[in-house]
Structures are given as structure tokens and as C-alpha cells.
Amino acid sequence: MIPVCEPNLKGKELEYVTDCMKKGDISSQGEYVPKFEQAFAEFCECKHGIGCANGTVALHLALKALGIGKGDEVIVPTFTMIATANAVKYCGAIPIFVDSELSTWNMRVDEELENAITDKTKAIIVVHTYGLPVDMDKVNDLAKKYSLYVIEDAAEAHGATYKGKKVGSLGDVACFSFYANKIITTGEGGMVVTNNDKIAERCRSLRNHCFTKPRFIHYEVGFNYRMTNIQAAIGLGQLERVNELIKEKIRVGATYDKYLSTLSYIERPPKVDYATNVYWMYGIRTMIFDKEELMKELERQGVETRSFFYPMHKQPCFKKDKETMLQSYKHMPASEMLYDTGLYLPSSTLLTEEQIRYICDKIKVITWKKGQE
Numbered sequence: 001m002i003p004v005c006e007p008n009l010k011g012k013e014l015e016y017v018t019d020c021m022k023k024g025d026i027s028s029q030g031e032y033v034p035k036f037e038q039a040f041a042e043f044c045e046c047k048h049g050i051g052c053a054n055g056t057v058a059l060h061l062a063l064k065a066l067g068i069g070k071g072d073e074v075i076v077p078t079f080t081m082i083a084t085a086n087a088v089k090y091c092g093a094i095p096i097f098v099d100s101e102l103s104t105w106n107m108r109v110d111e112e113l114e115n116a117i118t119d120k121t122k123a124i125i126v127v128h129t130y131g132l133p134v135d136m137d138k139v140n141d142l143a144k145k146y147s148l149y150v151i152e153d154a155a156e157a158h159g160a161t162y163k164g165k166k167v168g169s170l171g172d173v174a175c176f177s178f179y180a181n182k183i184i185t186t187g188e189g190g191m192v193v194t195n196n197d198k199i200a201e202r203c204r205s206l207r208n209h210c211f212t213k214p215r216f217i218h219y220e221v222g223f224n225y226r227m228t229n230i231q232a233a234i235g236l237g238q239l240e241r242v243n244e245l246i247k248e249k250i251r252v253g254a255t256y257d258k259y260l261s262t263l264s265y266i267e268r269p270p271k272v273d274y275a276t277n278v279y280w281m282y283g284i285r286t287m288i289f290d291k292e293e294l295m296k297e298l299e300r301q302g303v304e305t306r307s308f309f310y311p312m313h314k315q316p317c318f319k320k321d322k323e324t325m326l327q328s329y330k331h332m333p334a335s336e337m338l339y340d341t342g343l344y345l346p347s348s349t350l351l352t353e354e355q356i357r358y359i360c361d362k363i364k365v366i367t368w369k370k371g372q373e
């Protein structure tokens with residue numbers, strides 16, 4: 001079976017983890033956490049990095065640090081992984097879902113976004129879907145006009161650039177995930193990055209139970225969202241090779257493009273002139289062939305695939321909730337179409353050209369007949 005993704009741990013990860021074990025630095029105490037935080041922040045062209053347990057809590061920390069709470073509205077793309085919306089819910093705030101652009105698979109940044117803004121809106125979360133940055137100038141212009149914060153959920157786009165600038169540095173604060181299938185991994189892990197000193201300090205405090213002096217007197221309810229030194233050790237090993245890993249992702253993307261370009265009825269990942277796509281996952285849309293059937297057939301041929309996200313406005317858990325229920329009656333045609341037609345193919349940095357050709361050949365064989373009709 002060719003997996004959708006597998007971690008690439010061929011650098012100094014094991015050496016650094018062994019070092020933690022030998023020194024006994026296995027909790028969040030130890031030198032690797034600050035080293036990894038600083039190096040990753042630098043990689044994102046940001047001043048501060050706050051490591052944490054995973055990408056979901058990175059989002060929660062960022063929202064909390066911005067003071068988002070009960071009754072506030074936060075704009076979230078409907079086409080995303082559920083963590084983006086859940087983090088808003090954890091704050092008691094209301095996620096307001098916005099449909100996608102079929103041209104980028106990202107959230108619409110036109111009048112649809114502007115129309116979603118109310119006097120309760122506090123922030124916009126953008127998601128750089130599958131590795132392609134959002135058109136941030138449009139988002140930042142609207143945020144400025146309505147005095148809103150901009151949070152980047154960059155969990156799928158480490159190292160991607162927008163007009164020459166790194167994702168993570170394009171809003172007020174950004175959140176990354178280092179889950180095992182992300183562009184770099186720490187197993188489980190996440191980080192908040194920002195250029196804002198105050199936000200950084202708030203995140204650090206909230207991450208660690210809002211400890212103050214004197215110790216064990218707490219003025220605020222915080223969290224234990226700390227990253228372990230072992231996670232950071234893996235992360236540092238990964239980060240030393242991040243540019244190589246991104247290069248491999250782009251190679252995989254280009255190889256798929258080459259072999260799939262003859263199939264007019266398979267839509268390939270979007271390209272834009274203002275940003276680089278780092279192809280976290282290589283997604284396709286099947287325009288004539290049934291998606292579920294294609295996924296099943298590929299599995300039979302030893303190729304693992306995964307469906308595109310199910311839109312947030314359709315999620316049963318948000319439908320049940322009176323604050324978000326009404327949104328489930330809305331028709332958000334682009335995101336629904338993305339779900340109906342989209343899947344992603346194996347996208348590991350370790351894929352060989354042979355494997356990619358095999359996968360594309362199978363897609364051709366499975367869909368060819370239907371393509372001629």
C-alpha cells in the first residue's frame with residue numbers, strides 16, 4: 001500500500017532525541033524547546049515562537065491571547081479541518097463560515113467575506129489550504145477597514161510564500177501543526193508565531209497555567225499546552241532539512257502534474273502568480289468520475305487516498321448547536337462541490353517517480369472509459 005503520507009526522519013532527529021533521553025530532559029524543560037522555537041520563528045520571518053502540544057491548541061492559545069471570548073464572532077473558512085472551528089468554540093466564540101473559491105480552494109476573500117463581518121466580529125482565521133497561501137492583501141485590507149485581527153492557520157503550509165513573504169508572518173499571529181503528516185513533524189506538536197511582543201507573552205503565559213510570582217498564585221485560568229523537549233528535538237532535526245523537504249513536496253507535485261496533464265477531466269491543484277504552493281497534499285478533483293468509486297478502486301490497487309474536507313457548515317456537531325445551527329441551512333456551493341469531487345493522493349516526500357507514475361497510470365485505467373463518453 002502506498003500511504004497518503006509518511007514522516008521523513010532521515011536527519012538528526014534520532015540523535016537529538018537520544019540526547020534528551022541521556023540527559024533526562026524529557027518534559028518541557030530542556031534546551032531543545034527554546035532552540036526549536038527560535039529557529040522556527042526565524043524560518044517564518046517572525047520574532048517569537050511559542051511551542052505547544054499540537055496545532056489545535058496553538059489556535060486556542062492565539063484566540064485566547066487576542067482576548068476572544070463568549071459571544072464574539074470569528075470568521076473561518078467552511079472548507080477546513082475541524083480544528084480551526086473547534087478552537088473558536090473552545091473560547092465560547094461563534095465560528096462564522098465562509099465559502100471557498102474554486103480557483104484556489106481557499107476561502108473567498110471578496111464581498112462574501114466582507115458580508116460575513118458584523119459588529120460582533122473580532123477576527124478572521126485564514127487557512128492556507130493544502131499548501132497554497134490565501135491572497136492575504138485582500139484579507140488584511142478588510143481587517144484594517146473593520147479593525148479585526150488576522151490569524152493564519154498555517155498548519156498545511158510551512159515555508160510557503162506570499163508575494164515573497166513567508167506564511168506565518170502575514171497576519172497578527174499564526175499557528176502551525178507538527179502532526180506526523182505535516183510538512184515538518186514532531187509527532188504531535190504545534191507552534192504559535194508572531195511579531196507582536198504582547199501576543200507572544202500572553203501565549204507563553206496561557207500555555208503554562210498563567211504562572212506568576214509568587215509561584216502557585218494564579219490570576220487567570222490557563223492551560224497546560226506545553227511542548228516536550230523530545231518533541232522539540234525531533235522538530236529541530238526536521239527544521240534543519242525543511243527546505244529540502246519542501247523541495248521534495250514540490251517535486252512530487254510537479255511529477256503528478258506531468259503524468260496527470262493528459263487527463264482533462266482531472267483537475268489538478270491550483271496555481272497562482274502571487275504565491276508558491278508547497279503541496280502539503282496533492283489534491284485532485286474528479287470532474288466526471290465518482291469520487292468514492294475512484295478512491296475505492298485506487299485502494300484495491302494499493303493506493304491510499306483521502307477525501308477532501310467535509311465543510312464546517314454541514315458538520316452534525318455544529319448543526320446541533322443553536323449558535324451555529326442556522327448556518328447549516330446555507331448553501332455554500334463551492335465548498336460542497338470541493339467535498340463532492342475532491343480527494344488527495346499519496347504526497348509523501350519519499351515517493352519515487354516510479355510510484356507516482358504507477359498511481360497516475362491506475363487513475364488513467366480506472367477513469368479512461370468514462371472519460372471517453
Ligand SMILES: *Cc1c(COP(=O)(O)O)cnc(C)c1O
Nearest residue numbers: 054055056081083155177178179
Ligand atoms: C492539521 C491541522 C490542524 C490541527 O493540527 P493538530 O496538530 O492535528 O492539532 C489545524 N488546522 C489545519 C488546517 C490542519 O490541517
